[in-house]
Amino acid sequence: MNAPRVRVARRPVHGVLLLDKPLGWSSNDALQKVKWLLRAEKAGHTGTLDPLATGVLPLCFGAATKFSQLQLDADKTYEAVLCLGVKTSTGDAEGEVIATRPVAVSAADVAGVQAQFTGPISQLPPMHSALKKDGKALYEYARAGIDVERASREVQIYELRLALETTDAPQPVVRLVAKCSKGTYIRTLGEDIGEALGCGAHLSALRRLATGGFGLAQCVTLEALEAMTEEQRLACLLPVDSLLAGHTPVTLDGENAARFLSGLRRRGDWPDAVQVAVYASADGSLLGTAQVNSGELIPVRLLSAPEIEQMKSFKTSVKDAGTTTGAGCAVLN
16 A cells, blocks of 8 residues: 655745756646755746756746746757657657668868858757647647648857767767757757758767756766755755846835835936836845936836745755855756
């Protein structure tokens, strides 16, 4: 007879945990595991990584979920391994082999392709993707054997490094490192590079190295989190405003802070800015985000009064436990 399941007592947790997502886990499975470990009430991730992929996955808790879209829109850096000469139905190692071709590729060929795929490029979204058409994800059509018409999308490859490697594997491989704009499909990039080389290719490995200023060196593994005490896990959380790097800070006094939190615009001598992080002068509490237009501070995303109080209490409780939020976290890569 199975033992009764223990009900976890949830609590308000606010902040960002940078997870090195393990191989074989979906982003949501990893999120739910960490949410359980932290006993957090509210959580969300910042865009999915395929089960095949590993690497940087920012997980947002509590008030941080209000700003997760910023990470969805952020530039990202990936490292991938392309297996040349073999095409699969999904563009990665999870699909069925649909074509094989001989490989006669030199380092000079790879260098030429690198220049071809650097800068603005056009991509056709893969059928095995979460992009939706008529309210249904493309991968749902793909699983039903239906190929639907998709529009090409313009993306930006800011940096691209390709290296032909000699290995013991039956097929030659190319190691790829790409810094790219949001919406870039690395599987599609790999397949297109394979076609440009005249032999086809698929991704045999994929790792996200960075997203929006967060890198692998800041990440913690699930294995490490499980081995920690509750206080050590909380110490791995970065503050909510770590998502707002690059925002212009604006500080408001008590009366203006209260009015801003109620959704009212404020006037001041601030320069125009599209992205603003607003704080209270009294205690430095984050109030939300805004934009400034012609001296007018316009609320964009506001925290609630309970969230602000919980964040202050959470910060105090972590300090009382002898730890500092975002420091002392046992990181294992």
